[in-house]
Amino acid sequence: xxxxxxxxxxxxxxxxxxxxxxxxxxxxxxxxxxxxxxxxxxxxxxxxxxxxxxxxxxxxxxxxxxxxxxxxxxxxxxxxxxxxxxxxxxxxxxxxxxxxxxxxxxxxxxxxxxxxxxxxxxxxxxxxxxxxxxxxxxxxxxxxxxxxxxxxxxxxxxxxxxxxxxxxxxxxxxxxxxxxxxxxxxxxxxxxxxxxxxxxxxxxxxxxxxxxxxxxxxxxxxxxxxxxxxxxxxxxxxxxxxxxxxxxxxxxxxxxxxxxxxxxxxxxxxxxxxxxxxxxxxxxxxxxxxxxxxxxxxxxxxxxxxxxxxxxxxxxxxxxxxxxxxxxxxxxxxxxxxxxxxxxxxxxxxxxxxxxxxxxxxxxxxxxxxxxxxxxxxxxxxxxxxxxxxxxxxxxxxxxxxxxxx
Numbered sequence: 001x002x003x004x005x006x007x008x009x010x011x012x013x014x015x016x017x018x019x020x021x022x023x024x025x026x027x028x029x030x031x032x033x034x035x036x037x038x039x040x041x042x043x044x045x046x047x048x049x050x051x052x053x054x055x056x057x058x059x060x061x062x063x064x065x066x067x068x069x070x071x072x073x074x075x076x077x078x079x080x081x082x083x084x085x086x087x088x089x090x091x092x093x094x095x096x097x098x099x100x101x102x103x104x105x106x107x108x109x110x111x112x113x114x115x116x117x118x119x120x121x122x123x124x125x126x127x128x129x130x131x132x133x134x135x136x137x138x139x140x141x142x143x144x145x146x147x148x149x150x151x152x153x154x155x156x157x158x159x160x161x162x163x164x165x166x167x168x169x170x171x172x173x174x175x176x177x178x179x180x181x182x183x184x185x186x187x188x189x190x191x192x193x194x195x196x197x198x199x200x201x202x203x204x205x206x207x208x209x210x211x212x213x214x215x216x217x218x219x220x221x222x223x224x225x226x227x228x229x230x231x232x233x234x235x236x237x238x239x240x241x242x243x244x245x246x247x248x249x250x251x252x253x254x255x256x257x258x259x260x261x262x263x264x265x266x267x268x269x270x271x272x273x274x275x276x277x278x279x280x281x282x283x284x285x286x287x288x289x290x291x292x293x294x295x296x297x298x299x300x301x302x303x304x305x306x307x308x309x310x311x312x313x314x315x316x317x318x319x320x321x322x323x324x325x326x327x328x329x330x331x332x333x334x335x336x337x338x339x340x341x342x343x344x345x346x347x348x349x350x351x352x353x354x355x356x357x358x359x360x361x362x363x364x365x366x367x368x369x370x371x372x373x374x375x376x377x378x379x380x381x382x383x384x385x386x387x388x389x390x391x392x393x394x395x396x397x398x399x400x401x402x403x404x405x406x
Contacts, residue, residue: 008186012131013140015181016124019083020148022178023120026094026171027352028152028261030055030110031236032254033164040164041103049240051103053363056232057356058107062114064356067349068204070119074341075202078187078195079123079130082341084179086119091175098165098172121148121328122345129332130188130340134398138281138329142272145325149268152261156254190337190402199404201338204346206405213335213405215392217343220331222389223285224351225358226292226382227264227321232355233362233375234299234317235260238310241299244371248306259311260318267322275397281326281333282395289386291320296379300372324348333396336405358382 030037034052043051066086074082093113100106128140159167187195194201207217234241235256242251267288275284295317302313331347332340358378365374 009131009140012127012185013143015178015185016128017144017147018181019087019120019124019178020144021151021154022087022171022174023090023117024148024151024261025155025158025174026090026113026151027059027117028231028257029094029155029159029167029171030059031231032152032155032159032257033167034236034253035239036159037106037164038103041101041106043103049237050363052236053359055103055107055110056236057359059110059114059117060232060353060355062111063118063349064353066115066118067122067346067353069115071122071342071345072202072204074119074123074126074345075191075338079127079191079341080182080185080187082119082123082345083127083182083185086116086123087175087178088116089113090116090120091172092116093172094168094175095172098168118349119345121348122341125328125332126341126344127185127188129329129344130190130337130401134400138272138276138397141325141329141332142269145268145328146265146272149261149265149324152264153258156258159254191341194337194404199338202342203339204342206339207343216334217347219389219392220327220334220343220347221350221354223289223330223386223393224324224327224348225354226289226379226386227324227327228351228355229358229379229382230292230296230317230321231257231260232358233378234296235314237371238314240371241375242305242310245300245303245305247310248304251310252307255307255311256314259314263315263318263320264322264324265318267319268325269322270319271323271326275326279397280395281330281397282390282393284326285323285330285390286387288320288323288326289383289390292317293379293383295320296376296383300376300379327351330393330396333399333401334393336403337401338404340401 070082090113097109129137132140238251238253238256271284275281299313332344335343362374362378
């Protein structure tokens with residue numbers, strides 16, 4: 001089968017989408033089962049927030065390290081090697097997660113899982129953007145994100161039916177099944193042209209030794225932070241926000257995650273279609289960042305909310321921050337073939353890893369200002385930084401990706 005044939009392109013998009021589906025399932029599962037699993041491990045009520053934040057931070061720190069590892073390997077050894085290697089690591093780690101019986105074990109296995117989870121999205125998006133035509137690649141990345149983000153919905157549904165241990169087993173099993181689908185995939189044609197040349201590939205220091213490249217790279221990271229503020233703080237710690245808002249019932253973080261990701265998936269499709277219509281990803285990012293700010297303000301002022309209004313708010317928060325595919329595609333389009341996998345893999349993982357700084361800032365400020373004001377401050381700063389970063393980047397819609405960084 002020809003690597004650029006329509007059949008191969010469809011298979012590639014399907015496999016990348018399903019891979020991201022499993023990736024998101026495993027990534028978000030801890031947020032869904034946080035309270036249930038920690039209570040079964042003997043964690044007291046007043047320790048749930050701090051210990052939960054520590055485990056999330058361990059997972060995200062693992063993704064920071066994994067993003068660098070898989071990104072460099074993706075440019076040095078090929079995109080397919082990352083797809084195979086990363087899925088083996090996170091699948092086995094999630095199976096092991098079902099056997100933990102102490103908080104320390106939980107901490108370290110989520111760290112290892114984070115390393116594995118870091119490679120999936122970047123390698124998949126890089127392959128799709130390099131294989132599809134410049135006019136249609138936005139549709140490909142939109143499908144990958146739209147399908148993939150529904151993995152969070154699956155995580156919430158599975159955790160309602162099965163124990164948290166079985167939920168982890170299912171995630172690991174789905175990942176291993178995906179390996180069989182990937183056997184027929186071929187390497188990116190653009191990468192194949194530079195693979196056996198003397199061109200410097202996967203040299204991450206090239207992103208820091210040139211001011212123009214570094215500025216672009218940093219801006220690509222910073223525009224994504226508000227999305228993970230929404231997921232990593234507002235939704236993950238929704239039970240604590242519910243108490244502060246005087247909610248009529250205990251807010252279910254699992255349902256919040258599910259409906260938030262339904263909103264993100266819908267938002268990703270809308271953002272992708274809007275970008276194709278406007279012939280601009282930058283304009284779409286600007287619109288969705290404004291929507292995110294509006295959604296945050298509504299959420300933090302929703303006093304006396306009930307379970308139904310929380311679902312609607314989660315949907316709106318998700319939709320307004322549903323620019324994940326657009327944001328990752330922007331990163332892929334900013335850099336040459338010899339650095340593209342490094343950038344496209346590290347950027348989303350540095351954004352995910354920003355949850356460490358975001359949650360630590362939130363925890364620090366909440367001690368003095370309360371959870372509502374702390375979230376308002378951190379959210380406002382995240383959005384301000386994202387707007388400044390977006391103004392730095394050039395629009396890359398329909399940019400020819402057949403070039404290298406020297």
